[in-house]
Amino acid sequence: TVAGRLIKTINITSSELGTDLGFKRIYWDGKDEDGDNIANGVYFYKMIYKVKDVVRTVTQKLAKVR
Numbered sequence: 001t002v003a004g005r006l007i008k009t010i011n012i013t014s015s016e017l018g019t020d021l022g023f024k025r026i027y028w029d030g031k032d033e034d035g036d037n038i039a040n041g042v043y044f045y046k047m048i049y050k051v052k053d054v055v056r057t058v059t060q061k062l063a064k065v066r
Contacts, residue, residue, distance in 0.1 A: 007032040007043070014050075030064065040064050 010028060017024050031037055046059045 007038055009033070038064055040066055 008028065008031070010026060012026060041064060043062045043064060044059055045062050046057060048055065048057050050056070
């Protein structure tokens with residue numbers, strides 16, 4: 001959350017993403033670790049991934065509007 005609370009961790013292996021280069025989708029049901037829907041608002045998400053031997057981190061915003 002914007003306050004810094006971790007609401008969900010999704011771990012995906014490279015084999016689950018496939019070998020083709022390009023756009024990837026990571027599906028998430030909008031629920032936290034307890035299975036509850038998250039509230040409307042702005043959240044930050046962080047992706048940590050490895051390309052060859054280089055680890056990269058990307059942090060961006062996500063808006064939940066219902």
